[in-house]
Amino acid sequence: MRFITRDTDYALRALLFMARALRHENKKIVTVEDIVAEEKLPRVFLRRILQKLAVKGVLSSYKGKAGGFSFAMVPKKISLADVIIVYQGEIDLTNCFLQGKICPNRTRCKVRKKIKAINAKLIKELGGINIEELSG
Amino acid sequence: MRFITRDTDYALRALLFMARALRHENKKIVTVEDIVAEEKLPRVFLRRILQKLAVKGVLSSYKGKAGGFSFAMVPKKISLADVIIVYQGEIDLTNCFLQGKICPNRTRCKVRKKIKAINAKLIKELGGINIEELSG
DNA sequence: CTAAATGATACTAAGATAGTATCAATTGAA
DNA sequence: TTCAATTGATACTATCTTAGTATCATTTAG
Numbered sequence: 001m002r003f004i005t006r007d008t009d010y011a012l013r014a015l016l017f018m019a020r021a022l023r024h025e026n027k028k029i030v031t032v033e034d035i036v037a038e039e040k041l042p043r044v045f046l047r048r049i050l051q052k053l054a055v056k057g058v059l060s061s062y063k064g065k066a067g068g069f070s071f072a073m074v075p076k077k078i079s080l081a082d083v084i085i086v087y088q089g090e091i092d093l094t095n096c097f098l099q100g101k102i103c104p105n106r107t108r109c110k111v112r113k114k115i116k117a118i119n120a121k122l123i124k125e126l127g128g129i130n131i132e133e134l135s136g
Numbered sequence: 137m138r139f140i141t142r143d144t145d146y147a148l149r150a151l152l153f154m155a156r157a158l159r160h161e162n163k164k165i166v167t168v169e170d171i172v173a174e175e176k177l178p179r180v181f182l183r184r185i186l187q188k189l190a191v192k193g194v195l196s197s198y199k200g201k202a203g204g205f206s207f208a209m210v211p212k213k214i215s216l217a218d219v220i221i222v223y224q225g226e227i228d229l230t231n232c233f234l235q236g237k238i239c240p241n242r243t244r245c246k247v248r249k250k251i252k253a254i255n256a257k258l259i260k261e262l263g264g265i266n267i268e269e270l271s272g
Numbered sequence: 273c274t275a276a277a278t279g280a281t282a283c284t285a286a287g288a289t290a291g292t293a294t295c296a297a298t299t300g301a302a
Numbered sequence: 303t304t305c306a307a308t309t310g311a312t313a314c315t316a317t318c319t320t321a322g323t324a325t326c327a328t329t330t331a332g
Contacts, residue, residue, distance in 0.1 A: 001139070003229035004251070006290065012247055031308070045291055051310065064299025067308045080250070093139035110270045111148055114216070115140070118261045125254045134246045142321065167277065181322055187279065200330025203277045 007087035011049050012134070013039050015058075015083065019075040019135035031068040049087075056086045075135065081126035091126065093119045143223035147185050148270070149175050151194075151219065155211040155271035167204040185223075192222045211271065217262035227262065229255045 004012075014035050021027040021034070032047050050069050054061040060072045071078075084091060094115045140148075150171050157163040157170075168183050186205050190197040196208040207214075220227060230251045 001224050001228060002231065003137070004231065016247075033308090042291065044293080047309070048291095048311090054309090061309060062299090063297070063307095063309045065305095065307045066300060067298080069309085080247070088137050092137060095138065095140065110272070111152075111216070114265050114270070118258065121261070122254065122258065125257070129250050134250070136246070169277085178322065180324080183278070184280090184322095190278090197278060198330090199276095199278045199328070201274090201276045202331055203329080205278085 004084070005088055007049055007052075008084050010041050010046055011053060011083055011087065012080075013041065014046065014050060015053075015075070015078065015131050016135040018069070018071065019131050022071065022075070023135070029062060029066070029068040029070045034068070052086060053083075058082065058086065074132070076130050076132040078131040079127045080129040080131075080134070081123060083131075084126065091119065091123050093122065140220070141224055143185055143188075144220055146177050146182055147189060147219055147223065148216075149177065150182065150186060151189075151211070151214065151267050152271040154205070154207065155267050158207070158211070159271070165198060165202070165204040165206045170204070188222060189219075194218065194222065211267040212269075214267040215263045216265040216270070217259060219267075220262065227255065227259050229258065 017035050017038055018030050021030055032043060032050065035041065035046060036043050050059060051061070053059040054069065054072075057072055058078055059069045061067070061069050081091060094112050153171050153174055154166050157166055168179060168186065171177065171182060172179050186195060187197070189195040190205065190208075193208055194214055195205045197203070197205050217227060230248050
């Protein structure tokens with residue numbers, strides 16, 4: 001079961017690195033090179049991953065020399081759920097194979113109902129964990 | 137996010153069909169054709185899916201004329217977690233991309249620890265839901 | 273014997289994943 | 303002004319996974 005995709009995984013590693021850099025060295029702007037040097041992640045791929053975080057408003061980006069990425073919000077406000085959603089869409093364990101078409105069974109499907117309840121709990125749990133504490 | 141794969145989905149539909157047939161008509165042995173006729177699932181694919189449930193001991197299979205599949209255990213004893221595990225392996229949200237290799241960070245990784253705790257809750261929830269109640 | 277059933281295996285088309293390669297645009301500084 | 307360092311954007315690609323189909327073998331009730 002792939003719950004955390006590689007995108008999300010790399011993004012988390014990058015964000016944790018940035019949170020530590022911020023806390024320990026008061027380093028606000030970090031480049032892709034900084035992260036690659038420390039975390040050994042694939043350069044261009046990582047760049048695209050960070051770009052996405054910037055588009056989604058989690059990071060701010062700065063072009064040109066002395067450019068890089070910084071947090072657009074404090075790490076404490078960024079939850080694990082937020083990061084997962086950026087790369088994997090809304091957390092929804094209920095997707096059945098008929099998705100798109102209307103399942104004739106959708107409203108009375110008990111499997112769906114049960115999983116929906118579990119899903120709500122999962123979202124709550126993931127929403128309660130933030131980058132600040134993870135980077136500690 | 138794909139939590140329930142198509143294998144698992146089809147298997148659940150088949151099992152729910154079988155549980156209803158058992159309860160309503162006391163029909164113990166069901167053929168792939170019976171299920172396909174009602175649930176409109178792809179024949180050969182479904183056969184392989186049921187074969188797997190038989191190998192795993194959830195169903196019993198009978199070859200030859202008048203053959204088919206029956207429950208190898210009462211539907212109440214078959215949990216949602218059991219079915220998921222047959223097709224998707226152990227429920228493990230913690231898989232990081234380094235899986236296989238040893239993550240240098242594995243023991244102290246906080247992301248992992250947090251997700252591991254959530255995973256335990258998820259397994260408990262899924263283990264508490266059975267085919268009998270779902271088919272009701 | 274034969275039709276009806278599962279068992280097993282090989283094949284395939286489409287999509288997702290995890291990247292690489294390239295060039296464009298921006299910017300700080302020599 | 304020029305240049306190097308940085309992100310932005312897009313096109314391409316190799317590999318794996320998914321969701322099947324096709325086919326033949328084996329078993330068994332009647």
